[in-house]
Amino acid sequence: MTNRVGIVEVAMTSGAETKDYFLDQVFKISKEVLDKSGITRDDVGTVISASSDVFHGGMSCANSYYWDAGAAFLKNGSRQDGESLFAFIYAVMRILTGNYDTALVLGVCKGSENPENDVLTHFFTDPFYQRQMGLNETIAAALQKREYMDRFGITEEQCAGVVVKNLKNALGNPYAHVKKKVDLDEVLASEVVMDPLKSMECAPKSEGIIAMVLAKEELAKKLTDKPVWFKGYGSSIDGFYLGDRDLLEGELPNAAKRAYDAAGIKDPRKEIDVAEVCEPYAFQEMLWCEDLGFCGRGEGGKLLESGATAADGDIPVNPSGGVLAMNPYVSRGLYRLAEGFLQIRGQAGERQLDKQVNTALAHSTHGFAGQCHAVAIIGS
Amino acid sequence: MKKDFYTVSNVIRLPHKYAAGPTFTRFYNGLEEGKIYGTSCPSCKKTFVPARSFCPGCCANLDEWVEVSQEGEVVSWTYTDREFFGMPGKPPVVLALIRLDGTDCDFLHLIGGIDQDDLEKVKSSIKRGTRVRARWNDEKKGHMLDIKCFEPVS
Numbered sequence: 040m041t042n043r044v045g046i047v048e049v050a051m052t053s054g055a056e057t058k059d060y061f062l063d064q065v066f067k068i069s070k071e072v073l074d075k076s077g078i079t080r081d082d083v084g085t086v087i088s089a090s091s092d093v094f095h096g097g098m099s100c101a102n103s104y105y106w107d108a109g110a111a112f113l114k115n116g117s118r119q120d121g122e123s124l125f126a127f128i129y130a131v132m133r134i135l136t137g138n139y140d141t142a143l144v145l146g147v148c149k150g151s152e153n154p155e156n157d158v159l160t161h162f163f164t165d166p167f168y169q170r171q172m173g174l175n176e177t178i179a180a181a182l183q184k185r186e187y188m189d190r191f192g193i194t195e196e197q198c199a200g201v202v203v204k205n206l207k208n209a210l211g212n213p214y215a216h217v218k219k220k221v222d223l224d225e226v227l228a229s230e231v232v233m234d235p236l237k238s239m240e241c242a243p244k245s246e247g248i249i250a251m252v253l254a255k256e257e258l259a260k261k262l263t264d265k266p267v268w269f270k271g272y273g274s275s276i277d278g279f280y281l282g283d284r285d286l287l288e289g290e291l292p293n294a295a296k297r298a299y300d301a302a303g304i305k306d307p308r309k310e311i312d313v314a315e316v317c318e319p320y321a322f323q324e325m326l327w328c329e330d331l332g333f334c335g336r337g338e339g340g341k342l343l344e345s346g347a348t349a350a351d352g353d354i355p356v357n358p359s360g361g362v363l364a365m366n367p368y369v370s371r372g373l374y375r376l377a378e379g380f381l382q383i384r385g386q387a388g389e390r391q392l393d394k395q396v397n398t399a400l401a402h403s404t405h406g407f408a409g410q411c412h413a414v415a416i417i418g419s
Numbered sequence: 420m421k422k423d424f425y426t427v428s429n430v431i432r433l434p435h436k437y438a439a440g441p442t443f444t445r446f447y448n449g450l451e452e453g454k455i456y457g458t459s460c461p462s463c464k465k466t467f468v469p470a471r472s473f474c475p476g477c478c479a480n481l482d483e484w485v486e487v488s489q490e491g492e493v494v495s496w497t498y499t500d501r502e503f504f505g506m507p508g509k510p511p512v513v514l515a516l517i518r519l520d521g522t523d524c525d526f527l528h529l530i531g532g533i534d535q536d537d538l539e540k541v542k543s544s545i546k547r548g549t550r551v552r553a554r555w556n557d558e559k560k561g562h563m564l565d566i567k568c569f570e571p572v573s
């Protein structure tokens with residue numbers, strides 16, 4: 040890539056509930072990232088935000104509501120409805136046009152104010168067929184998990200193992216929402232929500248307001264000693280109806296291949312130093328690891344048991360604690376990216392990996408059972 | 420739940436009326452007659468159910484209508500004894516993906532005709548591969564739940 044785009048700084052809230060007013064939080068985080076970057080609002084070229092109106096905020100006036108709070112007053116910008124990793128690539132592309140030197144990317148979601156996740160996800164269905172059958176995200180994930188167990192012999196213990204690993208990692212993350220040391224028995228004994236899914240295998244609903252400053256190469260180098268570069272991106276969206284898809288042969292391999300090709304990655308397990316994947320349901324982390332090429336099909340459970348995905352393993356997955364520790368819905372892709380950014384910069388505090396981190400993968404998913412996937416690669 | 424700081428509560432009610440279009444209308448008319456209709460793709464030969472107007476894979480028009488089998492195999496299922504928003508009926512429920520014979524996608528519907536008092540009983544009567552058949556409600560109104568459920572074929 041001749042014109043590189045660098046991530047300069049990031050600022051974000053913790054996932055825990057606060058009594059703060061949403062716009063104050065958006066303002067505080069936007070201001071914080073500008074201050075850290077050493078720029079003012081006047082220096083911001085374009086603003087791209089990600090949010091979900093009615094369903095993850097109860098407001099339908101979109102970015103017009105939080106635009107001025109997000110340091111975007113009178114700015115040339117736009118909004119992505121839904122997953123925030125899409126907002127990131129949108130901002131990268133705007134810089135690559137050559138029309139903007141900097142971009143501010145925002146992901147906003149105040150989950151603590153919302154109804155339960157599945158009251159919202161029920162409306163991701165069509166009214167003619169799947170909504171009449173009561174479908175929601177957890178039902179879709181439960182159907183997917185049972186297939187994963189039936190077809191590839193994934194065990195309940197392996198699924199619970201993902202929760203134990205990620206919540207242990209989250210203990211070192213000041214931004215995590217769920218901070219609790221748990222053991223296998225506790226996860227296995229948690230109540231059945233939608234069999235075979237148990238409550239501790241399902242992500243919470245969290246707050247998550249995050250802002251990132253991006254800049255074109257020469258400016259990024261001026262603004263920081265440690266720019267982190269955008270290397271590649273890929274996405275793919277599978278068919279809409281759950282029943283049209285093989286739930287274990289989804290579109291993540293395609294999204295990953297597009298990102299790997301762009302970043303020149305041939306052997307992901309060797310070349311990626313850390314992966315932050317979006318696992319709203321524990322078993323999905325293992326399935327996504329297979330899809331990302333970290334192991335063979337059906338070997339996600341063994342990969343976990345080998346310790347390879349632990350913080351001290353050869354391919355650490357979710358050192359932040361992942362989405363199981365913090366699920367600010369639309370913002371969760373940007374949070375994955377932020378963790379990769381901090382790990383590459385050596386600024387991940389207590390959870391900093393005990394190795395040189397040059398290349399990070401950030402993954403996000405939305406829709407039912409991984410209908411939509413996006414993968415971004417960043418590096419030093 | 421009351422919180423220990425000042426909050427403003429708000430309930431949003433949004434009544435919509437969605438146009439069903441000719442394909443879903445014909446599918447619903449089929450349900451009223453106790454029939455399940457799909458459409459087949461002239462290009463990949465796949466049969467989709469519920470019927471739809473285009474093939475997602477081939478980007479082709481689907482205008483070949485077929486009445487599909489009311490019997491098939493369970494592909495995956497989930498059970499809950501809790502109430503949830505939007506649930507069809509009252510708990511407990513078993514929702515399943517069912518591959519109807521001769522079709523090329525899974526049909527999302529309820530499983531019935533089995534003891535659903537507790538999970539172990541459900542597990543003993545329903546598995547991947549279990550053969551099931553549609554059971555209809557007497558009163559039909561052009562809705563997915565005109566099919567009451569799918570019951571194991573003994």
Ligand SMILES: [Zn+2]
Nearest residue numbers: 460463474477
């Ligand atoms: Zn076709």
